Amino acid sequence: MKELQESIRGRFEKSRMMNEKDRSNICKFFGPEKIASVELLYRATDDGFEASQFHSKCDDKGATLSLIWNSKNKKFGGFTT
Numbered sequence: 001m002k003e004l005q006e007s008i009r010g011r012f013e014k015s016r017m018m019n020e021k022d023r024s025n026i027c028k029f030f031g032p033e034k035i036a037s038v039e040l041l042y043r044a045t046d047d048g049f050e051a052s053q054f055h056s057k058c059d060d061k062g063a064t065l066s067l068i069w070n071s072k073n074k075k076f077g078g079f080t081t
Contacts, residue, residue: 041058042058063080
């Protein structure tokens with residue numbers, strides 16, 4: 001289990017919004033096999049806040065998990081296939 005936790009931590013190392021509990025919950029939901037292919041595609045603070053910027057980075061990438069952290073410090077997200 002510790003090896004799996006290290007692997008998950010490495011997959012989300014670029015995340016500025018996920019803590020250990022978030023990482024663990026995502027792994028439990030998707031399973032370790034899916035976590036192996038995680039890649040950061042878009043970050044609004046780096047890539048821009050326009051919908052067109054999001055779509056230029058994320059369209060046609062297959063299954064996509066979107067995590068959002070709003071100005072009221074609330075986290076939410078969505079998953080598409």
